[in-house]
Amino acid sequence: MALLEIREVTRRFGGLAAVDRVSLAIEAGEFFTLLGPSGCGKTTLLRMIAGFDEPDEGELFLDGKSLSGIAPEKRPVHTVFQSYALFPHMTVAGNIAFPLEMANRPREEIARRVRETLALVHLDEKGQAYPHELSGGQKQRVALARGLVNKPRLLLLDEPLGALDAKLREEMQVELINLQRDVGVTFVFVTHAQQEALALSHRIAVMNMGRVEQLDTPDRLYTAPSSRFVADFIGKINLIEVEVIDASHGHLGLRAAALGEFAAEPVPGVKAGERGALALRPELVRVTERLESVDLRNRFTGRVKELLYLGDVTLYKVQLDGGFVIEALLTNAAPGRARLFKAGDSVTVAWRHDAGVFLRG
Amino acid sequence: MRRRSQWILWAASLAVYAFLYVPLAVVVIFSFNDSMLNAEWVGFTLAWYEKLLGDGEMLRAAGNSVAIALLSSSVATVLGAMAGIAMHRYRMPWLPLLVLTPVAMPEILLGVSLLLFFRQVLDLTLGFFSILVAHITFSIGFVAVIVRARLAGMDEGVFEAARDLGATPWMTFRRVTLPLILPALVAGFLMSFTLSIDDFVITFFVAGVGVTTLPLQIYSMIKVAVTPEVNAVSTLLMALTLTMVLVATRLAPDVMRRGR
Numbered sequence: 001m002a003l004l005e006i007r008e009v010t011r012r013f014g015g016l017a018a019v020d021r022v023s024l025a026i027e028a029g030e031f032f033t034l035l036g037p038s039g040c041g042k043t044t045l046l047r048m049i050a051g052f053d054e055p056d057e058g059e060l061f062l063d064g065k066s067l068s069g070i071a072p073e074k075r076p077v078h079t080v081f082q083s084y085a086l087f088p089h090m091t092v093a094g095n096i097a098f099p100l101e102m103a104n105r106p107r108e109e110i111a112r113r114v115r116e117t118l119a120l121v122h123l124d125e126k127g128q129a130y131p132h133e134l135s136g137g138q139k140q141r142v143a144l145a146r147g148l149v150n151k152p153r154l155l156l157l158d159e160p161l162g163a164l165d166a167k168l169r170e171e172m173q174v175e176l177i178n179l180q181r182d183v184g185v186t187f188v189f190v191t192h193a194q195q196e197a198l199a200l201s202h203r204i205a206v207m208n209m210g211r212v213e214q215l216d217t218p219d220r221l222y223t224a225p226s227s228r229f230v231a232d233f234i235g236k237i238n239l240i241e242v243e244v245i246d247a248s249h250g251h252l253g254l255r256a257a258a259l260g261e262f263a264a265e266p267v268p269g270v271k272a273g274e275r276g277a278l279a280l281r282p283e284l285v286r287v288t289e290r291l292e293s294v295d296l297r298n299r300f301t302g303r304v305k306e307l308l309y310l311g312d313v314t315l316y317k318v319q320l321d322g323g324f325v326i327e328a329l330l331t332n333a334a335p336g337r338a339r340l341f342k343a344g345d346s347v348t349v350a351w352r353h354d355a356g357v358f359l360r361g
Numbered sequence: 362m363r364r365r366s367q368w369i370l371w372a373a374s375l376a377v378y379a380f381l382y383v384p385l386a387v388v389v390i391f392s393f394n395d396s397m398l399n400a401e402w403v404g405f406t407l408a409w410y411e412k413l414l415g416d417g418e419m420l421r422a423a424g425n426s427v428a429i430a431l432l433s434s435s436v437a438t439v440l441g442a443m444a445g446i447a448m449h450r451y452r453m454p455w456l457p458l459l460v461l462t463p464v465a466m467p468e469i470l471l472g473v474s475l476l477l478f479f480r481q482v483l484d485l486t487l488g489f490f491s492i493l494v495a496h497i498t499f500s501i502g503f504v505a506v507i508v509r510a511r512l513a514g515m516d517e518g519v520f521e522a523a524r525d526l527g528a529t530p531w532m533t534f535r536r537v538t539l540p541l542i543l544p545a546l547v548a549g550f551l552m553s554f555t556l557s558i559d560d561f562v563i564t565f566f567v568a569g570v571g572v573t574t575l576p577l578q579i580y581s582m583i584k585v586a587v588t589p590e591v592n593a594v595s596t597l598l599m600a601l602t603l604t605m606v607l608v609a610t611r612l613a614p615d616v617m618r619r620g621r
């Protein structure tokens with residue numbers, strides 16, 4: 001049985017469905033992420049899990065028991081808020097002791113577990129400090145410790161790293177992964193940063209306008225997006241508008257107005273005449289100088305339009321002869337690389353027929 | 362240019378402060394003057410203060426004032442805190458209007474309407490109780506405003522966090538809300554106390570004949586003449602009020618500052 005089951009949950013504000021018939025099952029021990037753009041309903045869903053809000057339709061089950069009508073303090077679910085929401089009048093130790101005190105744990109146990117949890121988040125020295133005396137990263141750790149100390153069945157994290165700078169964010173990501181593995185608490189993590197979601201999660205639910213667009217592991221989401229929205233939202237991608245001209249020869253024959261004809265992996269059920277898009281990751285696009293050196297069937301000639309040097313990689317925008325501008329990501333230090341291309345260079349662009357994903361509609 | 366305008370600013374502020382404080386200083390100085398007349402300095406004496414201590418009526422009035430101030434500000438603090446929390450939490454547009462109107466209302470209007478209410482509507486005998494209720498009425502708004510300002514500067518998340526971490530609504534109030542608004546409560550109490558102890562206009566209307574307060578007593582004395590005894594009791598009242606204001610302002614910045 002899933003630890004948390006969300007069954008057909010809808011929440012409306014006025015006419016707008018902030019969460020629209022969402023069904024999810026989250027397993028014990030998972031690092032589960034809700035990913036989506038601002039306003040897609042992530043916080044609304046989280047608040048219903050925590051008990052600050054009730055669904056208009058549908059139901060939530062924790063360990064198979066319905067959560068409807070159960071007050072937040074009665075749910076074995078704790079939250080790490082984006083604003084941290086530390087109690088400003090309590091010390092760090094006082095903050096961390098709070099959930100244990102509310103659960104009426106014996107005094108010695110509280111003292112011991114506060115000490116252990118402080119050590120867990122590397123704040124052994126800061127027990128007597130007040131929240132306003134801490135840095136952003138330290139506050140973040142206190143909020144985590146406070147959420148974890150009473151061993152909730154589920155820890156909800158609403159964009160907990162949103163307020164941190166890039167460097168600290170990366171450090172905290174690593175710490176989060178380790179922490180979740182060590183304490184074994186199920187995490188439901190909310191973010192609109194796709195890289196963060198890919199780096200941290202076991203599974204990701206990509207949300208858009210209140211709905212779950214795709215629920216999958218990070219690598220499946222990245223390599224096999226199921227919709228244009230997911231393809232576009234996660235990482236960089238070329239979306240080529242195409243029409244299917246042939247679906248009978250063990251591959252898909254595609255035609256793009258601004259490009260020409262090329263081939264892709266077959267998709268079950270797709271027939272000639274259908275329209276859709278081919279989603280192609282820039283790092284799967286090869287760029288070479290001469291036509292002859294490419295043995296791939298999907299190849300087009302064009303001219304380098306723009307390039308963005310990023311140190312380890314360079315992002316090229318190549319204007320193909322048909323007019324389409326394709327993005328290609330090349331590592332700068334590959335063995336045998338003769339030289340980098342300049343704007344204006346004539347090049348050949350190619351990709352394997354199984355590199356792209358055909359998306360219907 | 363800059364120099365000159367600064368100099369003018371200084372002079373102007375100095376004049377304003379002189380205008381405000383010289384009369385007060387005169388009262389204080391002449392309360393120690395060894396003469397029946399408030400005309401010229403004769404010599405230092407504490408005689409007027411001694412006389413004050415022997416004045417039974419004055420002491421009774423002072424006792425009433427302190428008792429009413431303590432009681433009314435205690436009650437107003439509790440009710441005002443509730444109103445402040447409600448204004449903050451429920452954001453009903455008419456609630457602040459309801460709570461804050463007595464603050465802005467001319468005192469004389471409030472006095473008259475309370476008098477009518479006590480006499481015509483409730484048919485109450487005027488006295489200690491009516492004064493007490495009147496003082497509570499005009500103090501609530503001040504406490505409510507201070508408490509609301511304190512709450513407005515705070516991260517809403519802390520109250521939800523408390524519930525989330527297992528605190529019942531009551532425990533959330535006791536362990537989080539109350540400690541966080543405590544400075545506002547103290548400031549509100551002191552504010553109400555100062556307002557109550559020197560209130561004249563409203564008290565005048567609702568006091569009736571039996572009970573007087575210190576400001577009423579002083580007024581009835583100066584109807585005869587401004588004696589040094591009046592100076593002495595005014596000085597004492599001033600000292601008490603000033604202390605309260607000082608303590609309140611020491612706490613008030615705290616109300617504004619310790620938000621996060």
Ligand SMILES: Nc1ncnc2c1ncn2[C@@H]1O[C@H](COP(=O)(O)OP(=O)(O)OP(=O)(O)O)[C@@H](O)[C@H]1O
Binds near residue numbers: 013038042044
């Ligand atoms: N209490 C509310 N009253 C009215 N509308 C609300 C309320 N809470 C959320 N909404 C609306 O519901 C939608 C989803 O909001 P939600 O806060 O869940 O988004 P989110 O995915 O968490 O976005 P973000 O990444 O910006 O935090 C938004 O359009 C928002 O305006």
Ligand SMILES: [Mg+2]
Binds near residue numbers: 042043044158
């Ligand atoms: Mg949100």
